[in-house]
Amino acid sequence: MARCDVCFRRCELAEGQIGFCGARKNQGGAIVSGYYGQISSLALDPVEKKPLAHFYPGSMILSAGSLGCNLQCPFCQNHEIAQRGRDGCFSVPTETVEPARLVAIAERCRSKGNIGIAFTYNEPLVGYEYVRDTSQLAHERGMKTVLVSNGTASLKVLGEIAPYIDAMNIDLKGFSDEYYRDVLHGDRQMTMDFIREAVKGCHVELTTLIVPGINDAEEEIRAISSWIAGLKNVYGGKSGAEIPLHVTRFFPRYRMTDRRPTEVETIYRLAEAAKEQLQYVHVGNC
Numbered sequence: 001m002a003r004c005d006v007c008f009r010r011c012e013l014a015e016g017q018i019g020f021c022g023a024r025k026n027q028g029g030a031i032v033s034g035y036y037g038q039i040s041s042l043a044l045d046p047v048e049k050k051p052l053a054h055f056y057p058g059s060m061i062l063s064a065g066s067l068g069c070n071l072q073c074p075f076c077q078n079h080e081i082a083q084r085g086r087d088g089c090f091s092v093p094t095e096t097v098e099p100a101r102l103v104a105i106a107e108r109c110r111s112k113g114n115i116g117i118a119f120t121y122n123e124p125l126v127g128y129e130y131v132r133d134t135s136q137l138a139h140e141r142g143m144k145t146v147l148v149s150n151g152t153a154s155l156k157v158l159g160e161i162a163p164y165i166d167a168m169n170i171d172l173k174g175f176s177d178e179y180y181r182d183v184l185h186g187d188r189q190m191t192m193d194f195i196r197e198a199v200k201g202c203h204v205e206l207t208t209l210i211v212p213g214i215n216d217a218e219e220e221i222r223a224i225s226s227w228i229a230g231l232k233n234v235y236g237g238k239s240g241a242e243i244p245l246h247v248t249r250f251f252p253r254y255r256m257t258d259r260r261p262t263e264v265e266t267i268y269r270l271a272e273a274a275k276e277q278l279q280y281v282h283v284g285n286c
Helices: 099-108 124-140 155-164 177-184 188-198 218-229 264-274
Strands: 024-027 030-033 041-046 060-065 114-119 144-149 167-171 203-210 245-249 281-284
Touching: 030 124, 060 099, 099 114, 099 124, 114 124, 124 144, 124 155, 155 188, 167 188, 177 188, 188 203, 203 218, 203 264, 218 245, 218 264, 245 264, 264 281
Parallel strands: 060 114, 114 144, 144 167, 167 203, 203 245, 245 281
Antiparallel strands: 024 030, 041 060
């Protein structure tokens, strides 16, 4: 048996067994990334789509996704690559793209306004080794690197990638342990610890998806924004109040198609409440 140390689950796996995330496995007595270099999605996106509003606005960034996720959000918009089906497999094919090749593709896109590489679409940190290795090469070629993550990872994993990441967008999906545990199958404290440390090392923006009837109360968004405002030692000598927050609109997806989209008015009302504590609040999906 071997134990994974990527997230709070610390899956204990027998030889050949795959963890909860569907992406890490016991191979020869060691826990490894089962999809190292396997790319399921590749696109040249506006950096604002990550979403990053205060990091090289107007630029493009080559966005790469793999397979797997250590949460099980019932509204996942990328569930085909994040969640395994009933047969235990993912429903999309992948192509092997080693770090040097992905960096070369990113370099060829410079003429289209590309500034670097974003690791996104699924949860990149279930394959953090690829993020680390590719980002190191990208930095050597003078390119920027971006991580889009749910923040459900250990500080050890953060330490592995932090020297090579220039910006992150991290989900802070809500502010109750019950929501994280019962709906997302996650751990709020691990996410908060990850954010608390991440803001010290690079540019960070945060995202909260507003789901009707779950986390759409003004009291909750005020609790979130107050916690963000209180973060210390923020990168660039900024205060916690200067960390951008994206308040985004829910649409029915995956296993949560029985709910209506969040009302646009609700998003703007909650954004205004967040602005009581934060300087930069952006609305999304409206």
